[in-house]
Amino acid sequence: MPETKPILMQGNEACAEGAINAGVRFFAGYPITPSTEVAELMAAKLPDIGGVFMQMEDEIASMAAVIGASIGGMRAITATSGPGFSLKQENLGFAIMAEIPCVVVNVQRMGPSTGVPTAPSQGDIMQTRWGTHGDHPIIVFSPASVYETYYLTIAAVNLSQKLRQPVVLLLDEVIGHMREKVLIPGGGRLIVEKASDKAPADWKPYDDKGVTPLVPFGFGRYYHVTGLYHDQYGFPTSDPRQVERALDRLHDKLKKYRDEIVLTNYIGHREPKVAIVAYGCTVRSARAVIKKAYWQNRLPVGLLSLQTIWPFPDREIKELAEKADVIIVPELNMGQLVGEVERCACGRAEVIPLNRYDGEMITPDQLVEKMGRWLS
Amino acid sequence: MVRAIERTGFDQKDVVIVSGIGCSSRASGYLNFNTLHTTHGRALAFATGLKMARPELKIFVIMGDGDCSAIGGNHFIHACRRNIDLNAVIINNQIYGMTGGQYSPLTPQGSKASTAPRGTLERPFDILKLARGAGATFGARGTAVQPRQLEQLIARAAAHKGFSVVESLSQCPVAYGRRNNLGGPVEMLKSMKEKSISVEKATAMDENELEGKILTGVHFSIEAPEYAEEYYRTVTAEENH
Ligand SMILES: Cc1ncc(C[n+]2csc(CCOP(=O)(O)OP(=O)(O)O)c2C)c(N)n1
Ligand SMILES: [Mg+2]
Numbered sequence: 297m298p299e300t301k302p303i304l305m306q307g308n309e310a311c312a313e314g315a316i317n318a319g320v321r322f323f324a325g326y327p328i329t330p331s332t333e334v335a336e337l338m339a340a341k342l343p344d345i346g347g348v349f350m351q352m353e354d355e356i357a358s359m360a361a362v363i364g365a366s367i368g369g370m371r372a373i374t375a376t377s378g379p380g381f382s383l384k385q386e387n388l389g390f391a392i393m394a395e396i397p398c399v400v401v402n403v404q405r406m407g408p409s410t411g412v413p414t415a416p417s418q419g420d421i422m423q424t425r426w427g428t429h430g431d432h433p434i435i436v437f438s439p440a441s442v443y444e445t446y447y448l449t450i451a452a453v454n455l456s457q458k459l460r461q462p463v464v465l466l467l468d469e470v471i472g473h474m475r476e477k478v479l480i481p482g483g484g485r486l487i488v489e490k491a492s493d494k495a496p497a498d499w500k501p502y503d504d505k506g507v508t509p510l511v512p513f514g515f516g517r518y519y520h521v522t523g524l525y526h527d528q529y530g531f532p533t534s535d536p537r538q539v540e541r542a543l544d545r546l547h548d549k550l551k552k553y554r555d556e557i558v559l560t561n562y563i564g565h566r567e568p569k570v571a572i573v574a575y576g577c578t579v580r581s582a583r584a585v586i587k588k589a590y591w592q593n594r595l596p597v598g599l600l601s602l603q604t605i606w607p608f609p610d611r612e613i614k615e616l617a618e619k620a621d622v623i624i625v626p627e628l629n630m631g632q633l634v635g636e637v638e639r640c641a642c643g644r645a646e647v648i649p650l651n652r653y654d655g656e657m658i659t660p661d662q663l664v665e666k667m668g669r670w671l672s
Numbered sequence: 673m674v675r676a677i678e679r680t681g682f683d684q685k686d687v688v689i690v691s692g693i694g695c696s697s698r699a700s701g702y703l704n705f706n707t708l709h710t711t712h713g714r715a716l717a718f719a720t721g722l723k724m725a726r727p728e729l730k731i732f733v734i735m736g737d738g739d740c741s742a743i744g745g746n747h748f749i750h751a752c753r754r755n756i757d758l759n760a761v762i763i764n765n766q767i768y769g770m771t772g773g774q775y776s777p778l779t780p781q782g783s784k785a786s787t788a789p790r791g792t793l794e795r796p797f798d799i800l801k802l803a804r805g806a807g808a809t810f811g812a813r814g815t816a817v818q819p820r821q822l823e824q825l826i827a828r829a830a831a832h833k834g835f836s837v838v839e840s841l842s843q844c845p846v847a848y849g850r851r852n853n854l855g856g857p858v859e860m861l862k863s864m865k866e867k868s869i870s871v872e873k874a875t876a877m878d879e880n881e882l883e884g885k886i887l888t889g890v891h892f893s894i895e896a897p898e899y900a901e902e903y904y905r906t907v908t909a910e911e912n913h
Contacts, residue, residue, distance in 0.1 A: 321910075322721070322724070322725055324721060343906060343907045343908065344907075344908050345908070345910045346907060346908065346909045346910035347907075347910075348724045348725065348903065348907075350720070350721070350724060352717065352720075352750075353717075353746050353747065353750040354746065356714060356717065356747075357714070357717035357720070357746075357747055357750070358717075360710065360711070360714045360717035360718045360720075360721065360747075361717050361718065361720050361721030361724070362721060363718055363721065364690075364708075364717070364718040364719060364720065364721025364722035364723075364725070365721040365722060365724060365725035366721075366725075367708060367718075367722055368721070368722045368725030368726035368729070369725065369726065370725040370726075372721070372725075386711055387711055387714065390710065390711050488910060491725075491726065512726070513688050513706035513708075513722065513726065513729065514685060514686060514688070514706065514726055514728070514729050515685065516684070516685035517706075518684075518704055518705060518706060518707075519706065519707075520700070520701055520707045520708075520709065521707070521708045521709065522701065522708075522709035523709070523710070523711060524709070531701060532701060
């Protein structure tokens, strides 16, 4: 077994390391706090491994360049924060429609607008879901530790390639800037394949039968890539039957691979009376509460942490609502994902939000206070 | 453009056509190459990523006047500045054709447009001067009425290493001509031909004589380091496993 060595690193650093270890060789971006370290690390590392780093003129161009590079066969990623993420939305929609793999990192800060650029926030939950126009599907991961950032970045890159679907890695300022121990497997060597064409002769870029791997440009497979509704070869169509089928196709691939996409983790009592549903940095405060309340005091409490927030883990919430009387949803916003939890709990459990939007973390004490009433 | 590509002897599989959004940008969907029809104004940014990932590709970027100089203006000047080896072809019909005739940054001052019923007050860009000022290393202008010259200009631009711009003056009889009493397609082409004069001939003429003329031919051709090549010179190739 190759040696696994613990390394102390920042969430943003883990993201860059994870991307490179997942074979990413192209980064295009524009500086913005609190995501800039991802760009700086990529700028330092990529040229040494045959990769491309580009600082573009803005976030719109960065997103476009990432899509262009991906069509050329390089695994590509970009990183930004809320205001820049807004600028990327149109081209993110293009990548979804044209089924071009790419990963977009959004290290959230406090908005709207320039807000408090250095303060933590989870204000972009709905922007990641509905930021681009049209009835599109999206995959969004939300890591709660540096370690999770590393592994979810790798998962994001691989899933994006497999499904030809953009994946958003939604960090927050706390996770991006926090330093923690990460275990990175040593010894092994990653083989990054050069762009090539190994597809069968009857390969189609948008095969009706399902997702095919992308054959990059430049290998004599002539096809069209467009943001318009298109047929199996990528050429535009507005035939209602084909249009409907094409939109179903985008959603069906996420449904088909649902179990690979939707990642959650439960800790605590098997039959909880009070459960917490959390994602990102608030998971950490919740975990501290569960440690004490369950591991020490054996109270009927539990924590469902969501590594995937979109597509929303509906089944997992339904199951939890069958058991728990109360579900508490802590968020560093005025209440965004709590609406989804409510929808899925469907009245089987009472859903109570816990919100903080002053630029500070939700503390374990705040959670205990909220839960206390239900535990006595 | 297709004839120019044939003339250069490029292998079909190495040629990529990228375009933005507009009537002119629909051209990519009618060509038998790898073709990429992007978002409005962003074609050059997509093409930049593709070129950097695969520097061996020969990339042509078709844009409309509005596409390139309004919404895409920022990407345009930065592509010029980097001197990245892309071949920009701007199809300039002096109007937003696809959306029905609104004025663009290349609409002549005083022209009527659906959003300028009394004539536009805005002064247009000279896109080649803009390109040159921003750092492009090849700039040429041709017209739809002189296809042979246009073919030559695109072929020269394609052979040029660095960022090249070919402005191809075209016409939109429906959204521009009719509103400005310029006659039908034939009259518009005729007048385009009358107004055209080569840059060589123009050197002997003064400002008054050049008023309203279309200067065709190669406006500038400069040698300078090309971005993708320079980048890859500084990069350590990944070990082959
Ligand atoms: C972000 C965005 N804004 C606006 C539009 C609408 N739109 C489509 S084409 C176009 C103008 C095209 O004009 P031009 O680039 O000159 O091309 P032409 O149609 O004249 O060839 C506009 C404004 C769009 N598609 N996307
Ligand atoms: Mg136009």
